[in-house]
Amino acid sequence: MYTVVVAVFLSILAVFLRSLYGRKVQYRALSGLPGPPSNYLWGNLFEFNKHIEDTFENFVGLNKKYGPIVVLWPHPWKPLVVLAHAKFIERILSTNTHLGKTSLYECMQPFLGRSLVTSEVDAWKRIRKQANTAFQPKIFDSFIPVFEYHENRLINILKTKSQSGNIDLPTYVDLYVLDAVCELMTNVKTNFQETSDNGYLKARSDFLTIFMNRAYSWVKRSKFLFFLTKEHEVQKKCVVTLKKFSQYLIDTRKEARKQSKVVDNDNGLNKTVLDLFMDADISETNLRDHVDTFIVAGHDTPGSTIAFSLYELANHPEIQAKVVEESISILGKDPNAVVTIQDLQNMNYLDCVIKEILRYYTTVPAHERLLDEDITIDGITLPKGTEVSISIYATHHNEKYFPNPHVFDPDRFSPENVHKIQPYTYLPFTKGPRDCIGKTMAMLMMKSVITKVIRNFQLLPVSPPHTPKPTSEFVLKSANGLPVKMRSRIL
Numbered sequence: 001m002y003t004v005v006v007a008v009f010l011s012i013l014a015v016f017l018r019s020l021y022g023r024k025v026q027y028r029a030l031s032g033l034p035g036p037p038s039n040y041l042w043g044n045l046f047e048f049n050k051h052i053e054d055t056f057e058n059f060v061g062l063n064k065k066y067g068p069i070v071v072l073w074p075h076p077w078k079p080l081v082v083l084a085h086a087k088f089i090e091r092i093l094s095t096n097t098h099l100g101k102t103s104l105y106e107c108m109q110p111f112l113g114r115s116l117v118t119s120e121v122d123a124w125k126r127i128r129k130q131a132n133t134a135f136q137p138k139i140f141d142s143f144i145p146v147f148e149y150h151e152n153r154l155i156n157i158l159k160t161k162s163q164s165g166n167i168d169l170p171t172y173v174d175l176y177v178l179d180a181v182c183e184l185m186t187n188v189k190t191n192f193q194e195t196s197d198n199g200y201l202k203a204r205s206d207f208l209t210i211f212m213n214r215a216y217s218w219v220k221r222s223k224f225l226f227f228l229t230k231e232h233e234v235q236k237k238c239v240v241t242l243k244k245f246s247q248y249l250i251d252t253r254k255e256a257r258k259q260s261k262v263v264d265n266d267n268g269l270n271k272t273v274l275d276l277f278m279d280a281d282i283s284e285t286n287l288r289d290h291v292d293t294f295i296v297a298g299h300d301t302p303g304s305t306i307a308f309s310l311y312e313l314a315n316h317p318e319i320q321a322k323v324v325e326e327s328i329s330i331l332g333k334d335p336n337a338v339v340t341i342q343d344l345q346n347m348n349y350l351d352c353v354i355k356e357i358l359r360y361y362t363t364v365p366a367h368e369r370l371l372d373e374d375i376t377i378d379g380i381t382l383p384k385g386t387e388v389s390i391s392i393y394a395t396h397h398n399e400k401y402f403p404n405p406h407v408f409d410p411d412r413f414s415p416e417n418v419h420k421i422q423p424y425t426y427l428p429f430t431k432g433p434r435d436c437i438g439k440t441m442a443m444l445m446m447k448s449v450i451t452k453v454i455r456n457f458q459l460l461p462v463s464p465p466h467t468p469k470p471t472s473e474f475v476l477k478s479a480n481g482l483p484v485k486m487r488s489r490i491l
């Protein structure tokens with residue numbers, strides 16, 4: 001017994017001393033770099049352990065206040081380097097090194113398990129290879145009927161709702177994207193738009209709010225201490241709701257495959273992500289984690305970007321007029337014209353508008369990586385083992401990279417101007433081998449639905465004027481909604 005107690009004590013002591021030594025090494029390497037003053041015992045815990053809305057403001061303000069490389073101590077022994085520095089970002093993202101994620105992503109695991117977003121590098125490589133087939137250009141044509149079906153439902157709903165007052169865009173857009181993404185990822189038709197059932201979305205939003213609250217608090221990041229909080233109980237309930245939904249999608253798809261409703265042609269080229277993983281013979285838990293990952297990653301991001309795009313079009317009539325003009329030049333004046341992938345790819349001006357939305361609002365404000373080796377640039381070294389947060393938002397709003405960053409200007413991306421954008425300063429989908437797997441699908445979906453909406457409605461600003469309040473649930477949203485007026489449009 002005595003030997004066991006001594007062994008346990010020595011193990012704890014060893015872990016403690018190792019952490020202390022690790023902190024000393026990192027502290028020495030990073031101490032010369034700017035950042036908010038931190039306490040030796042609790043780091044910057046109290047500055048970042050506030051309400052989610054303050055967290056976003058505090059986070060995006062860091063690089064503005066301290067420069068493009070900022071050292072933060074959310075955990076007293078584990079610093080986080082917040083980067084908005086093109087050369088460092090390029091060095092991290094452009095190679096096959098530094099592909100691992102930081103400890104932050106462990107807080108996602110109760111929901112996403114070890115799937116594409118959260119997995120370690122070896123598993124990630126295998127999963128990414130399996131999933132790639134569902135995102136190849138050869139299958140893009142099969143997206144069109146899915147877009148059409150769900151967009152037509154959205155238009156019908158907006159026609160009714162717009163007659164009785166302002167429309168809060170995320171309320172309707174979020175349900176449209178959820179229906180579309182469920183079908184694109186799993187081949188199962190859901191009807192969130194008609195039922196307005198938001199139990200699933202509420203559970204997800206609550207989970208992500210807790211996730212963001214854990215991001216900068218080592219107390220809540222600690223599994224043991226988090227277990228003792230009320231939020232742990234809430235999170236457990238959210239996960240039950242979320243997993244019930246992914247299980248429903250899996251069961252429905254399994255049944256359809258059993259009934260031989262699956263068209264298995266062209267060596268699986270038309271298979272969804274769910275079909276590909278079902279064929280890979282993995283556990284049911286794993287399957288649910290993959291479904292959850294693709295639905296959450298593929299839903300919130302285009303949903304938010306579409307809502308912000310329509311909102312800015314309502315508030316910039318001259319830009320809206322150019323988008324309408326371009327769509328008429330490509331599709332003619334029939335409001336029911338069905339687009340092709342080629343049509344969508346020809347919408348160059350709309351492309352500039354969406355790219356500017358992805359800069360101006362920055363749908364995914366930041367993401368994190370773990371450094372696999374030392375990186376030295378201009379005499380500054382970030383040591384191996386450092387956790388870095390690539391602040392896409394701060395990079396997109398750096399005056400040096402984007403002049404007048406707080407002005408909404410799609411012409412930054414016009415053929416005459418786009419070459420002025422420095423490499424690794426525009427990163428909405430991040431870059432490199434671990435970039436967004438769904439980026440092309442997202443651009444096609446966003447162009448298709450925005451075109452459909454503006455061909456059916458004239459979008460107008462509300463009165464009195466509204467100012468969005470950005471907040472981050474990992475994905476940027478507006479805490480006070482995005483209201484617009486809609487009037488039927490005759491092309």
Ligand code: HEM
Pocket residue numbers: 116117128181293294297298299301302305358363364367368428429430433434435436437438439441442
């Ligand atoms: C406007 C739309 C979108 C934006 C701005 C966006 C942005 C991003 C970003 C920044 C990442 C890196 C996240 C990180 O490393 O933590 C990412 C990863 C990812 N995205 Fe997207 N995304 C969008 C749409 C989509 C869609 C439509 C899908 C799928 C249907 C998707 C699936 C994924 C997945 C699975 C990953 C993880 C990739 C990996 O680790 O290999 N995304 N996305």
